[in-house]
Amino acid sequence: MTLQQQLLLDLQLDQPPTLENFVAGANAELIARLRILTDHHHFDAVYLWGPAGCGKSHLLAATANAADAKRPVIFLPVEKVGADVTVASGGLLVIDEIQKLDEEGQRALFRLFNTARFLGLALLLSGTEPPMQLALREDLRTRIGQMLIYEIHRLSDEEKAAALAHHAQLRGMLMDPGVVQYLLRHGRRDLPSLMHMLESLDRISLAQHRPLTVPLVRELMQTTLDTDLS
Structure with a gap:
């Protein structure tokens, strides 16, 4: 495999999720609260x-990863939530997309709520709607409504552009200012993937001794797309 092929492959990889590589924007209070979950x-x-x-x-994966060395962690796919779920005292249970829980999963999560306080268990859950709008059984929705509730605020394109430009400056990248806007229009929409793509493109431009310009980015992204389709 050539160096360019290796770099193009790297261009398609996601960074491991961490609380550090999630740009908080209006979510600073939420990030600080999740850090508490990793320690207590x-x-x-x-x-x-x-x-x-x-x-x-x-955010759920990042919190689970950060907590893993400090407390027992169970990160369950929503389809695995059932009567056989066992959790350790003082542990952290993480479940994503709870709006997809089936009837058995809803019963199991309700039972976990009933025992969590006695076990010293922390619950970190996520869904697409505020608790009272979830299509779940009423008693479970009520319990979820008693949790600390945070709406995740998306970054604006201006905040993403500023974060990418700052990241490029810290890395000493020399690039056409239009590169950031091109990535925002044609790249992945989440900021960690955009940053990872920018770093990969910078390595390719250095390896090829070519400036990081919009034409180079367009060429490399098209090559990556052709590789995916072949």
Whole structure:
């Protein structure tokens, strides 16, 4: 495999989600609250909500990763939530997309709410709607409504552009100012992927001794798309 092929492959990879590589924007209070979940070994309950693409899954995975060395962590796909779920005292249970829970999963999560305080268990849940709009059984929606609730606020394109430009400046990148706007129009919409793409493009431009310009980015992204389709 050539160097360019390796870099093009790298261009398609996502960064591991961390709380550090999630640009907070208007979500600074939420990020600070999630850091508490990674350290404390007592009962806690946090619910995140927002539309697809706002960063819910990133934040849940990042919190689980950060907590893993400090407390028992179970990150369950929503289809795995059932009567056989066992959690350790002082642990952290993370469930994404709870609006998809089936009847068995809803019963299991309700039972976990009933025992969480006695076990010192922390719950971190996410969904696409605020609690009272979830299509779940009433008693479960009520319990979720008693959690700490955070709506995830999306970054504006201006905030993303500023974050990308600052990231490029910190790395000492030399690039056409239009590159950031091109990535915002044609790249992945989440900021960690955009930053990772920018870093990969910078490495390719250095390896090819070509300036990081919009034509180069267009060429490399088209090559990557052709590779995916072949």
